[in-house]
Amino acid sequence: xxxxxxxxxxxxxxxxxxxxxxxxxxxxxxxxxxxxxxxxxxxxxxxxxxxxxxxxxxxxxxxxxxxxxxxxxxxxxxxxxxxxxxxxxxxxxxxxxxxxxxxxxxxxxxxxxxxxxxxxxxxxxxxxxxxxxxxxxxxxxxxxxxxxxxxxxxxxxxxxxxxxxxxxxxxxxxxxxxxxxxxxxxxxxxxxxxxxxxxxxxxxxxxxxxxxxxxxxxxxxxxxxxxxxxxxxxxx
Amino acid sequence: xxxxxxxxxxxxxxxxxxxxxxxxxxxxxxxxxxxxxxxxxxxxxxxxxxxxxxxxxxxxxxxxxxxxxxxxxxxxxxxxxxxxxxxxxxxxxxxxxxxxxxxxxxxxxxxxxxxxxxxxxxxxxxxxxxxxxxxxxxxxxxxxxxxxxxxxxxxxxxxxxxxxxxxxxxxxxxxxxxxxxxxxxxxxxxxxxxxxxxxxxxxxxxxxxxxxxxxxxxxxxxxxxxxxxxxxxxxxxxxxxxxxxxxxxxxxxxxxxxxxxxxxxxxxxxxxxxxxxxxxxxxxxxxxxxxxxxxxxxxxxxxxxxxxxxxxxxxxxxxxxxxxxxxxxxxxxxxxxxxxxxxxxxxxxxxxxxxxxxxxxxxxxxxxxxxxxxxxxxxxxxxxxxxxxxxxxxxxxxxxxxxxxxxxxxxxxxxxxxxxxxxxxxxxxxxxxxxxxxxxxxxxxxxxxxxxxxxxxxxxxxxxxxxxxxxxxxxxxxxxxxxxxxxxxxxxxxxxxxxxxxxxxxxxxxxxxx
Numbered sequence: 001x002x003x004x005x006x007x008x009x010x011x012x013x014x015x016x017x018x019x020x021x022x023x024x025x026x027x028x029x030x031x032x033x034x035x036x037x038x039x040x041x042x043x044x045x046x047x048x049x050x051x052x053x054x055x056x057x058x059x060x061x062x063x064x065x066x067x068x069x070x071x072x073x074x075x076x077x078x079x080x081x082x083x084x085x086x087x088x089x090x091x092x093x094x095x096x097x098x099x100x101x102x103x104x105x106x107x108x109x110x111x112x113x114x115x116x117x118x119x120x121x122x123x124x125x126x127x128x129x130x131x132x133x134x135x136x137x138x139x140x141x142x143x144x145x146x147x148x149x150x151x152x153x154x155x156x157x158x159x160x161x162x163x164x165x166x167x168x169x170x171x172x173x174x175x176x177x178x179x180x181x182x183x184x185x186x187x188x189x190x191x192x193x194x195x196x197x198x199x200x201x202x203x204x205x206x207x208x209x210x211x212x213x214x215x216x217x218x219x220x221x222x223x224x225x226x227x228x229x230x231x232x233x234x235x236x
Numbered sequence: 237x238x239x240x241x242x243x244x245x246x247x248x249x250x251x252x253x254x255x256x257x258x259x260x261x262x263x264x265x266x267x268x269x270x271x272x273x274x275x276x277x278x279x280x281x282x283x284x285x286x287x288x289x290x291x292x293x294x295x296x297x298x299x300x301x302x303x304x305x306x307x308x309x310x311x312x313x314x315x316x317x318x319x320x321x322x323x324x325x326x327x328x329x330x331x332x333x334x335x336x337x338x339x340x341x342x343x344x345x346x347x348x349x350x351x352x353x354x355x356x357x358x359x360x361x362x363x364x365x366x367x368x369x370x371x372x373x374x375x376x377x378x379x380x381x382x383x384x385x386x387x388x389x390x391x392x393x394x395x396x397x398x399x400x401x402x403x404x405x406x407x408x409x410x411x412x413x414x415x416x417x418x419x420x421x422x423x424x425x426x427x428x429x430x431x432x433x434x435x436x437x438x439x440x441x442x443x444x445x446x447x448x449x450x451x452x453x454x455x456x457x458x459x460x461x462x463x464x465x466x467x468x469x470x471x472x473x474x475x476x477x478x479x480x481x482x483x484x485x486x487x488x489x490x491x492x493x494x495x496x497x498x499x500x501x502x503x504x505x506x507x508x509x510x511x512x513x514x515x516x517x518x519x520x521x522x523x524x525x526x527x528x529x530x531x532x533x534x535x536x537x538x539x540x541x542x543x544x545x546x547x548x549x550x551x552x553x554x555x556x557x558x559x560x561x562x563x564x565x566x567x568x569x570x571x572x573x574x575x576x577x578x579x580x581x582x583x584x585x586x587x588x589x590x591x592x593x594x595x596x597x598x599x600x601x602x603x604x605x606x607x608x609x610x611x612x613x614x615x616x617x618x619x620x621x622x623x624x625x626x627x628x629x630x631x632x633x634x635x636x637x638x639x640x641x642x643x644x645x646x647x648x649x650x651x652x653x654x655x656x657x658x659x660x661x662x663x664x665x666x667x668x669x670x671x672x673x674x675x676x677x678x679x680x681x682x683x684x685x686x687x688x689x690x691x692x693x694x695x696x697x698x699x700x701x702x703x704x705x706x707x708x709x710x711x712x713x714x715x716x717x718x719x720x721x722x723x724x725x726x727x728x729x730x731x732x733x734x735x736x737x738x739x740x741x742x743x744x745x746x747x748x749x750x
Contacts, residue, residue: 005653016646024654070653098652100645103532119648125620125641126536129592132618132637133525133546137706137728138674140637141713152715156655181703181716183732214703214715 002027006065008054008084009075010034010041013100017072018046026070031063034076054084060091067094073115074100082109089114154183154212155220157227161207164229170203178223180215241349242337245330262325265318269586277400280318284375284393287311291390315376315393322372326363329356371395406509414501421494425461428490432483433457439475446470461487511569514549518567519583521547526582528552528573528604529595530561533620533641537594538566551578574603576611584612593619593635598626602633609634674703675738677745679727685745686727691719698740700733 005026007014014030018041021028030049032038038051052059054075065071071088075081081099088097099115101107107120131139141152159165165173175182188208205211211227213220248254263270290299290307332352340347363369374392398404411418433454440447446469447453456469461483471477518524524547527534534550550568552558561568571578573591582589591608593601601619608615619635621627622642630638651659679685685693695702704715706728714721723729731738 012642013646013649016642017650020646020650021654024650026654072649072653074649098649100649104536117649117652119645119652120536121641121645122532122536123540124644124648125533125639126540128639128644129537129618130540132639133590135674135676136637137676137713138730141704141706141730152713154655179716181701183701216715 004029004066004069005072006031006063006069007072007074008032009073009081010037010049011074011076013074014072015044017074018044029063033080037076054080054087057087057091060087065092065095067092069095071095071097072099073097073110078102078106082106082113085110085115086113151217152214153217153220154214155224156210156212157224159205159207159209159211160228162230163207163227165205165227166207168205170205173205175213178215178226179219180213180223183212183214185212186210238347238349241333241353242347245333245337248330249334258325258328261321265322265325280314281397281400283311283314284397287393288390311393312376315372315396319369319372319376322369323360323363327356327359329353332356368399371398410501410505410509411498413505414497417497418494421490421497425490428483428486429454429457429461432461432479435479436471436476439479440471440473444469444472444476457483460484461490463487463491507570511571514567514569515581518547518549519587521587523588523590524548525590525592526551526573526579527592527594529593529600530557530566530568531594531596534592534594535564537592538564574600574607576607579608579611584615588616589614590616590618593617595620596622598622602626602629605630605633605635673735674730674732676706677729677731677742679723679725679729681725683725683745685723685729686725688723689719690717690721690723693745695731698733698744699737700731700741703730703732705729 003026005021006029007018007021008031010018010030010032014032014037018028018030028046028048030041030046031052031054032041032049033052033054035051038049041049054060065088071092073081073085073088075084078101085097085099088095096117097115098117098119099110100119100121101110102121104120104122107118107123110118128139170182170185173182185203185205186209187203188206213223215223264272264276267273287307290303293299329352332355333349336349336352337347339345364373371392374389375396377389377392398408433450433456436456437447437450437453441453447456452469456471459466459469460480463484471480527537527548527550530550530552538548548567550558550561550566551571551573552561552568553570553572555570558568558570573579573593579591589612591604593604595601595604598621601621605617605619608617613634616637617635618637618639619630619633620639620641621630622640624640624643627638627640648659648663677685690702702717704713705717705721705723706713707724708726731741733741
């Protein structure tokens, strides 16, 4: 089943996000209150686009957003955005609401309105400058991962049931033969949080764990295939 | 004689030692960046203070003979040498002579060294007539004991201190801007003083027992104009009193005029003086940031600067924003960073400077980037681009890093949705909030890692993960280097791990050159 993402607002942020999500195979629904932006979204090839007045609760209710859905509030008008977040939160208490804020004041308001994750434009940018000053190479590298300028990237892989790796200790695995680096994992046995490998604890890989690796895309793809080899298949 | 002069000049010009010495002495006397100048200054200041102290002490107490000798001969001798050296480095006479010789040879004219010598001498004379040089000269004369007045020459030594005090220098500079007003005022004062003095002398010389000479009358007049009014001499006739009433009124006017001139001179220059002070302060650092534009991003950047790791200065064109920054407690000056003069005021050659172009306008940011790269290409530039289409233009302008706030936020949001685990990982690495982070080490010369193979180093034992090596700027990143890879000089090594591991690693493979 495809994951659903509701994008409120097809402004500069909305556009970039919709574009990015398209590549990630999400089912995208764009909702816009501005007619001009609405038309543009259709012109850009998004089919499920709706022109609605986001201030009306009954219209929002009709959307029937489910708990697993991602809701992205990136309206151009900050005030409207906060208002929308507030309405959505009261209508759908369990869905995941994300937003981008352009100033510190708005960040606080969006959080108060009930957004689960608020990305403060200036905060992350300022943070970026600090990182550039402190660790230029690292920042550039991570940047490239995200912006796809390089063929190196991070990838998270879920270990399927009955995988060859099921039950192996991490120390017993030689990742260098796959030409990738294991950075960390989510060991469901221990916690749901991401653990960096270098934290120094022995981990056992079980089905359902998530491995996070860095590597060249082709190597990562190869490795992902290896993970999916079934244990019993290997012995045949 | 001519030939002799020419030979001497060319000999001097060819002598390496002579040129070296002259440049050395010039630097030590006049170049504020010279390290030795500081010590020389301190030494001379010590001589001055000790000399004045002896004068004061001597008023009531007999001084030992050696102190006298020290004061009269040693201090004066040093000052004499200093004076002569300063005079020597004012101008190069030999160059003029050689130039003249070349020219006359070229034009088939008779060579005469008189004009260049004259030129050079007149330059030296000009120097001698500057107030600084005159003070220096007068400070040489020893406090000749038998003649009381000559003792006051020691005070010229105090004046000599002016050369070493920046504040007083600036004070004089500020006043010299109002030269015209102050001179007019002085002339007016002299005029009124002399007129009133003569009038009183004529009117009361016979009657008033306190006035014995024209000097007394002039003295009285000045004391009255200045509203000091000692009262040791006062007019006794009606006519005299009328004169004093008149000059008292004019005196008040003149004093308030003088005050206003000086005050306005300072208020005009105050900002500039303050800003120069801030720039001087920042230039003392080996590494600093120039933040251009004080908007939301700059504010956020400075707010995140929990412990002040960087020395910084904010340049902002808008006075209102400058005031805002100052009231927020940051060092800011009103300046246009896109101008060559502004950026060249900073010690870009001596320090590691990073320019942050954070203004709202992309065009402005590109302009500043270009300007910084023209002033000094070694300056690192981090530029903000609101429009991601301008990325290539920023690269062309020479920006080292380009920050696109919209993109950063968008990709963050995207990754939070599509790859939540990776998002958490990258976020944790970048913010350093997690216990684990990526650190990079640059392998400078003498680092003990250089020449070693990757397999030689047991990263696992100290709980570090070697992510890769960046070798040079334009080569691709070596991810997960093979165990036979050899570390080279200037490599940047990226490792992931806890802070303790990083610092332990740095401890083991430290830079031995430090």
